[in-house]
Amino acid sequence: MTAWETTNEDVGTVLDAHDVYKTYGDIETMLDADCIIDHDVIEKGVLHYADMDDQTASMLSDIEDQLMEAGVIPKGEKKFNNPE
Numbered sequence: 259m260t261a262w263e264t265t266n267e268d269v270g271t272v273l274d275a276h277d278v279y280k281t282y283g284d285i286e287t288m289l290d291a292d293c294i295i296d297h298d299v300i301e302k303g304v305l306h307y308a309d310m311d312d313q314t315a316s317m318l319s320d321i322e323d324q325l326m327e328a329g330v331i332p333k334g335e336k337k338f339n340n341p342e
Contacts, residue, residue: 262301264289264317272321275337278330294328295321303340312341 266285273280280288288294303316318338325331 262304262313262317264295264297264300264321268317269295269321269325272318272325272338273331275322276325276331280330288325288328288330294330295324299324307341309341315339315341 266282266289269285269288270280273285300317300320303320304313307313307316315338319336319340322331322336322338326333
């Protein structure tokens, strides 16, 4: 069990921001495949922050980075950034 859980909706938010459509099943597969979504990296980033909004921003930024690296969304302009 982890302190932070990344959900289908979290991944869907990032995909939607990049106008990339994936089915619920596609997103489930991404969440289950550690080679696409690394839950430990996301949790480590989230736990650097106490504020829920900052935690959410960190999570979305990490998901976006991982989806770009995996080629699921195009590399380039980021829509989500880590809090300052």
